[in-house]
Amino acid sequence: MMLFLSACSVNMGGGEKKLDPTSTPGSASTGGTKNVIFWHAMGGGTTKVVDQLVANFNASQDKIKVEAVFQGTYDDLLSKLKASMGTNDGPTVVQMYEIGSRFMIDSKTITPMQQFIDADKWDVSQLEPNIAGYYTFNGKLNSMPFNTSNPILYYNKNIFKEAGLDPEKPPTTYEEIKQAATAITKSGKATGANFAIYGWFMEQFFAKQGAEYVNNGNGRTELATESLVNSEAGIKTLTWWKDLIDTKAANNLGRKTDDSKKAFAAGQVGMILDSTAALKGIVDSSTGKFEVGTAPLPRPADSKDGGVIVGGASLWMMNNRPDDEQKAAWEFIKFLTTPKEQAYWHINTGYFPITPKAYDEDSVKENLTKFPQFKTAIDQLHSTKLNTATQGAVMGVFPEARQIVEGAIEEALNNKKSPKDALDAAAKEISSKIQQYNKTVK
Missing domain, CATH: 3.40.190.10 (Periplasmic binding protein-like II)
Known part of the structure; x- marks a missing residue:
């Protein structure tokens, strides 16, 4: 836990890095498939679910290849991420638990997700507002919600x-x-x-x-x-x-x-x-x-x-990776937010879909019939009024x-x-x- 107190020892990045709008996914200098490294902390049976999501994305196109790497517990992952800062050994995208949000912002090692959203004119209203609210600071979505619960x-x-x-x-x-x-x-x-x-x-x-x-x-x-x-x-x-x-x-x-x-x-x-x-x-x-x-x-x-406050974790883009690699990772992140993939994630893990349209999927409707108790969780999430108390506290x-x-x-x-x-x-x-x-x- 002392990691958060020793932020000054981290080799910090140079602040927000602006992406080159002319670069495109797959435009690696080698001319081949763009590789994206995704570090996560989803252990047990959830590891297989993450691997399947990655496999689904890799099979959906031929220009980007995502590799998911399990890094242990949330604390283990944070420790390994900190050790990788200032080197080329870190991930393109990293999952970080919600209480690590302040540290991720202060580290100056991330590209806010809002940059990709604005460049792509991606519709943020696709997301559950009470989930996106936790990861929104000063009107900007810094990371993309991933696994969410309350x-x-x-x-x-x-x-x-x-x-x-x-x-x-x-x-x-x-x-x-x-x-x-x-x-x-x-x-x-x-x-x-x-x-x-x-x-x-x-x-x-x-x-x-x-x-x-x-x-x-x-x-x-x-x-x-x-x-x-x-x-x-x-x-x-x-x-x-x-x-x-x-x-x-x-x-x-x-x-x-x-x-x-x-x-x-x-x-x-x-x-x-x-x-x-x-x-x-x-x-x-x-x-x-x-x-x-x-x-x-x-x-x-x-x-x-x-x-209630959402718990869980979100996905952060690391700013020391080349622009085209970050853009490739953004394509992967967008894929994860689609209703079909969110339905699969929800049914197989129990985490909320971050995209409300996932509830329209037949598989989710069938799952709610099988587990009607989950309606309590959905109603609790939707009845929460978003304010500074329910957005959740942030501290390093x-x-x-x-x-x-x-x-x-x-x-x-x-x-x-x-x-x-x-x-x-x-x-x-x-x-x-x-x-x-x-x-x-x-």
Whole structure:
């Protein structure tokens, strides 16, 4: 995580590089096929899906050849990308998780996607506005959304029935979660809930309350200088979370969402939070045992209008590659946004299509019939009002900040500090690191 604090050690590029409009894809000096290197962090079964998308593009034309290279976790990928900066060993296009966006911009090593969009007069309205919104800064789309998700509540309908709860009326507020979880625990059938200690969830709870996570318009009007994690939205959330644990309405299984999912699949807990991208796996793991219900991410009953922030990653163009290579990569990126390819991506990974027209594809309609729970995720995405809170925070030390927040949540849940004291300390530490980072950028 110290990568974000040592930005000054990166061999930065020379700022935004303007493309030569006369160059065309396939016009390599060798006169042959233009090669494009695509670095990504999609592991497991998703690697095969990425490889298939690349194969589909390569088969669709004969002037460009894309090679996808898996680089490990998001953090591994960032480390390898940083090591490649200032050399010719890096990728043409790189996938970067959403919380790496500030660093990518500050590194001066990227060509904003907006340059290709403007040159090609490409219609940005093809994209989901609430997805494109995260990656848009000062009216410019810096990167192309790729894998996108948000968190929802998963609940065991059978356990709800056994606890005397209506399985068709899931809880949607903090208060209703407490009531339902308490009823489940008292029934003796399972523990009411488990929420993994994941910093992403805290970020989402802020957005759901219409609250910003850092100052200066969530770091979007100008560089953030201060963490707001200890504001009312944070204290209210952590106090509620701790109360669930203290009253046995929920349990604490630590930071791993996999542990939370395993407990849910085993019928040990009635409710969990997880990414929409986990939906298919969660439903499959319950087959023959119980019916899975889904509901929007909860919020305090008295909170302002809010929504969810998109998670996942986007595609960034590296500016040290030749113009014609970048243009070739742009052709690949455009191909990935087409409804047919987005439908394939969505069905096989569980990530949202970034192109709304993908929902018109028969394959997507069939998939929604098979997994009706996904409609919750779609409705939650579309009902979110785009503002600085729901666009999401941006700061150069976000990965490290997320770890600090997780530590604060642990301290509160384990009775080492009060929610306020834990978040006050976290905010102070994060603010200090933000300010150190900003100095390296300046």
